[in-house]
Amino acid sequence: MAEPSLRDVQRWMKTQIQPPAGGAVRAAQQWLNPQRDTPGFERLHVYAHGYLARMQESLAEVYEAVHHVVGEQAFAGLAGAYAARHPSHDYNLSFAGRSLPEFLAAWPRTAQWPFLPDLARLEWGVCQAFHAQLQPPVDAGQLASVAPSDWERMRFAFQPSVSCVASAWPILDIWEARQRPRQAIDIDVVGRPQQVLVFREGLTVRCELLDPAEQRVLRALLDGAMLGEACAEGSAEALSAWFNQWTRRGLITALHL
Amino acid sequence: MASHWPTIGCGVGLRTEHYETITRDWPSMDWFEAISENFMDSAGRPLHVLEQVRQRYPVALHGVSLSIGSTDPLNPSYLQRLKALADRIDPAIVSDHLCWTGVDGQNLHDLLPLPFTEEAVQHIAGRVEQVQAFLGRRILLENVSTYVTYRHSTMPEWEFLTAIAQRSGCGILLDLNNIYVNAYNHQFDPYDYLRHIPRELVGQFHLAGHTDCGGYLFDTHSAPVIEPVWAMYRWALQHWGPVTTLIEWDESIPPFARLVEEADKARAIYVEVCGTDQPVSPPLASPRR
Numbered sequence: 001m002a003e004p005s006l007r008d009v010q011r012w013m014k015t016q017i018q019p020p021a022g023g024a025v026r027a028a029q030q031w032l033n034p035q036r037d038t039p040g041f042e043r044l045h046v047y048a049h050g051y052l053a054r055m056q057e058s059l060a061e062v063y064e065a066v067h068h069v070v071g072e073q074a075f076a077g078l079a080g081a082y083a084a085r086h087p088s089h090d091y092n093l094s095f096a097g098r099s100l101p102e103f104l105a106a107w108p109r110t111a112q113w114p115f116l117p118d119l120a121r122l123e124w125g126v127c128q129a130f131h132a133q134l135q136p137p138v139d140a141g142q143l144a145s146v147a148p149s150d151w152e153r154m155r156f157a158f159q160p161s162v163s164c165v166a167s168a169w170p171i172l173d174i175w176e177a178r179q180r181p182r183q184a185i186d187i188d189v190v191g192r193p194q195q196v197l198v199f200r201e202g203l204t205v206r207c208e209l210l211d212p213a214e215q216r217v218l219r220a221l222l223d224g225a226m227l228g229e230a231c232a233e234g235s236a237e238a239l240s241a242w243f244n245q246w247t248r249r250g251l252i253t254a255l256h257l
Numbered sequence: 258m259a260s261h262w263p264t265i266g267c268g269v270g271l272r273t274e275h276y277e278t279i280t281r282d283w284p285s286m287d288w289f290e291a292i293s294e295n296f297m298d299s300a301g302r303p304l305h306v307l308e309q310v311r312q313r314y315p316v317a318l319h320g321v322s323l324s325i326g327s328t329d330p331l332n333p334s335y336l337q338r339l340k341a342l343a344d345r346i347d348p349a350i351v352s353d354h355l356c357w358t359g360v361d362g363q364n365l366h367d368l369l370p371l372p373f374t375e376e377a378v379q380h381i382a383g384r385v386e387q388v389q390a391f392l393g394r395r396i397l398l399e400n401v402s403t404y405v406t407y408r409h410s411t412m413p414e415w416e417f418l419t420a421i422a423q424r425s426g427c428g429i430l431l432d433l434n435n436i437y438v439n440a441y442n443h444q445f446d447p448y449d450y451l452r453h454i455p456r457e458l459v460g461q462f463h464l465a466g467h468t469d470c471g472g473y474l475f476d477t478h479s480a481p482v483i484e485p486v487w488a489m490y491r492w493a494l495q496h497w498g499p500v501t502t503l504i505e506w507d508e509s510i511p512p513f514a515r516l517v518e519e520a521d522k523a524r525a526i527y528v529e530v531c532g533t534d535q536p537v538s539p540p541l542a543s544p545r546r
């Protein structure tokens with residue numbers, strides 16, 4: 001039998017670790033020495049199992065509230081299914097869970113907890129905010145110096161820590177309950193939509209409720225809309241109150257005309 | 258023979274669980290080892306803590322994602338981020354593992370075993386040279402715990418490790434627990450391994466605990482160092498003189514005070530065997546302020 005190249009070995013090992021791992025490649029099985037009384041390829045389970053365990057642990061760290069809601073057993077199933085569907089392309093394991101919100105939207109058990117995809121979006125936002133590199137914010141004076149005739153076509157850049165999630169469910173309440181015992185949690189989830197702003201203040205990540213109109217304007221601006229497009233609704237007073245709030249918190253980093 | 262590598266004493270890993278204790282008490286500790294990936298992609302609290310720690314202690318950066326043994330190209334954005342972190346932190350040591358972590362652009366997030374072949378030695382030595390040129394510094398590569406070995410390996414693990422270090426100019430981070438684990442798993446004498454490592458290549462030791470899984474030992478870093486590994490540590494210091502030492506404890510992480518006890522135990526052996534009460538070499542003896 002010809003010696004396998006390093007690349008052959010690595011490609012084969014990947015098929016034995018990345019779920020759904022396995023598949024009988026009899027020739028390749030001969031590439032490993034027996035370990036004491038055990039055929040070498042059987043020991044590969046240590047790596048296959050390790051991959052799943054690490055993925056699950058990393059997802060549980062980022063998606064603490066999702067984990068808390070679904071419980072240990074369902075979360076293990078979720079992590080396994082996710083790992084099989086989304087091979088990691090990040091060297092940093094902390095970022096391997098970036099697609100969990102979309103994955104949850106199609107996960108059968110989400111029917112039982114329909115708020116899961118939004119909750120996961122909120123948690124991914126929290127994770128991004130935690131790691132973000134904060135930029136120097138613009139000050140209120142800079143904003144005030146823009147000629148009123150230019151306001152309509154102004155665009156804004158926000159801190160990379162800023163995100164907002166609009167949900168038909170009370171996701172902030174659910175997120176805030178993530179460290180309470182499950183039996184002590186009693187949240188009415190029906191008919192209680194919440195819009196949540198995520199940002200970082202110094203080293204602390206904050207999640208706060210937004211007014212629905214403020215959320216729509218902020219969402220549009222975060223997506224790069226001009227102020228004129230974003231503010232089709234909302235009174236001038238409301239708008240100036242929102243901007244005051246955003247600039248006081250240092251959320252806006254640049255104005256573009 | 259004197260080591261080319263700084264001796265900064267006996268340290269412990271910098272772990273999230275201990276941030277509060279460390280930044281409140283600034284405990285007496287020779288140095289800290291930080292996992293590079295936990296800081297190179299983050300500009301929040303972790304980096305802030307690391308910078309504060311660095312103002313008071315020597316720090317080593319220990320990576321898990323270099324994937325020096327992969328047949329994929331080296332990841333330039335990873336290297337840039339690592340270099341940026343190293344330039345910012347000014348670590349005493351930069352290290353990673355002699356393993357591969359993924360292939361075809363997919364990451365398996367594990368320290369995977371390599372066949373010990375001339376092909377792998379050449380491939381890896383060339384890549385280490387590239388990494389060292391890019392970072393502008395020598396690195397250490399660590400021997401990893403493994404659970405399988407390849408039939409087509411043509412040399413023992415110690416020869417593979419040594420050949421790569423000698424050809425590339427990198428040093429060795431010798432994990433004594435990993436040697437013990439592999440010696441059990443693959444049935445060789447751990448002292449055979451130690452006897453074949455040239456002293457001048459060794460820049461650091463790792464000491465850790467493992468788990469007996471029945472039939473094989475698993476490198477969990479979840480327990481105290483066991484007596485036979487302390488005995489290997491003693492042997493290595495007797496034969497090689499002072500080498501920077503780290504206690505690794507990454508699972509079931511105990512209170513910081515327990516880690517300090519374990520580092521104190523290492524330091525007591527170090528001081529006794531090396532006949533010095535100064536485990537830290539002079540240039541790094543006083544913490545930077």
Ligand SMILES: [Fe+2]
Nearest residue numbers: 399432463505
């Ligand atoms: Fe180690």
